[in-house]
Amino acid sequence: MNYFSSLSPVLQALIAALFTWGVTMMGAAIVFFFKEVKKGVMDALLGFSAGVMIAASFWSLLSPAIDMANSLKMNAWVVAFLGFISGGLLLFIGDKIYSFFSGKKQYGTNYGGNHKIKRCLMLIFSITLHNIPEGLVVGVAFGSLAYGIEGATLASAITLAIGIGLQNFPEGSAVSLPLRRDGMSRKKAFFLGQLSGIVEPIAAVIGAILVLKIQTLLPFLLAFAAGAMIYVVVEELIPESQSNQKKDLMALFTLIGFSIMMILDVALG
Numbered sequence: 001m002n003y004f005s006s007l008s009p010v011l012q013a014l015i016a017a018l019f020t021w022g023v024t025m026m027g028a029a030i031v032f033f034f035k036e037v038k039k040g041v042m043d044a045l046l047g048f049s050a051g052v053m054i055a056a057s058f059w060s061l062l063s064p065a066i067d068m069a070n071s072l073k074m075n076a077w078v079v080a081f082l083g084f085i086s087g088g089l090l091l092f093i094g095d096k097i098y099s100f101f102s103g104k105k106q107y108g109t110n111y112g113g114n115h116k117i118k119r120c121l122m123l124i125f126s127i128t129l130h131n132i133p134e135g136l137v138v139g140v141a142f143g144s145l146a147y148g149i150e151g152a153t154l155a156s157a158i159t160l161a162i163g164i165g166l167q168n169f170p171e172g173s174a175v176s177l178p179l180r181r182d183g184m185s186r187k188k189a190f191f192l193g194q195l196s197g198i199v200e201p202i203a204a205v206i207g208a209i210l211v212l213k214i215q216t217l218l219p220f221l222l223a224f225a226a227g228a229m230i231y232v233v234v235e236e237l238i239p240e241s242q243s244n245q246k247k248d249l250m251a252l253f254t255l256i257g258f259s260i261m262m263i264l265d266v267a268l269g
Contacts, residue, residue, distance in 0.1 A: 005154055010208045012154075013142035016161035017135050017204030021197040023165035024131075027172025028193025031180045040244060042170045047241035047250040050233045051257025052163030057226040057233075059266065060141060060156040065222035068147070072216060083223025088231040090133060090224075095235070128196045131171075133228035134164050135200035139207025140221045146212055159261055167237060168197055 004012065062080060069076035141157040176193030180186060207225075211218050241250040 009142045009144075009146050009212060010205060012145070012157075013139040013204040013208035014201055016142060016158065017138045017201040020134070020138065020161060020165040020168050020200050021194070024168040024172040024197030024200075025190075025194040027169035028176040028190045030173045031176040031186050031189045031193065034177075040246065042173070043241045043244040043250050044253045045166060045170055046237045047253035048257035049163055049167035050237035050241060051254040051259070052159070052166070052261045053229045053233050053237070053257075054254075055258045055261035056156070056160045056163060057229045059262065060160050061137070061222045061226035061229070064144060065219045065226070068144075068222070069219035072219065074216075074219060076219075079219045080223045083220040084227035084230075086220075087133065087224040087227025087229075089227075091228055091231040091235070128199055131168075131197055131199050132203045133225070134168075134232070135203025136207040136221070137225040137229060138164060138200065139204035139209075140211055140218075140225045142204075143208035143211030144218055144222060147215065147218065156261075163257070163261065167232075168200075172197065 004015070007015070062084065065083060066076045066080050069079040138157075138161050141160050145154060145157060172193045175196050176189040179189035179192055184192075207221065211221060238254065241254065244250050
């Protein structure tokens with residue numbers, strides 16, 4: 001840990017994002033052992049990740065964004081609003097693009113080869129698109145450490161990366177398992193499943209460099225990352241976890257994830 005803390009924020013962001021990509025690989029590797037994974041396990045993992053990301057979006061991203069905007073003599077609420085809404089809109093537009101290209105698959109019951117290929121490509125595209133802002137989130141979190149902002153700590157940045165990594169596990173399996181069910185070989189299904197996470201280290205490095213090179217962008221990028229995270233949580237993680245029959249138990253996993261991140265940010269930060 002001492003060695004890791006001595007590294008530059010860009011290298012820290014790269015290593016952290018390589019970890020999140022590695023968890024995507026682990027999720028995709030499920031295809032070597034199963035054709036399906038118990039839904040309750042996946043839902044609990046998604047619920048826990050949702051709690052971690054909700055807490056991180058405020059204490060590790062949005063609150064430091066407001067504090068730094070004030071210190072830079074910016075209009076804090078305007079910067080926070082614009083950044084936050086922009087992060088959510090990026091993913092909203094991405095979802096619309098995905099829906100546009102995959103709209104035809106809703107019609108008919110022909111699940112032939114062409115349909116399967118299109119469905120698989122859209123699935124990979126959708127998850128890859130969502131991984132880009134997640135990589136930016138990691139990069140911004142570690143890049144902001146260079147400025148010593150209150151609330152932005154190494155512990156909170158690492159925990160944020162862990163939270164994002166945890167929710168990458170079901171994403172990796174969400175790509176590889178359907179590919180395997182559609183008749184693709186295990187090796188190819190794994191390769192395409194982990195490929196959806198390769199954008200995260202790239203995006204993390206870009207996010208960290210932007211923060212370090214242009215300090216005035218930091219409040220906006222922090223709020224942007226918070227908006228992107230909240231969109232992912234509200235649009236995907238919580239609805240999916242609540243599709244489980246044991247909704248109350250899944251909600252408890254969300255509370256546990258939130259509480260752990262809150263303790264790390266507030267008590268230990």
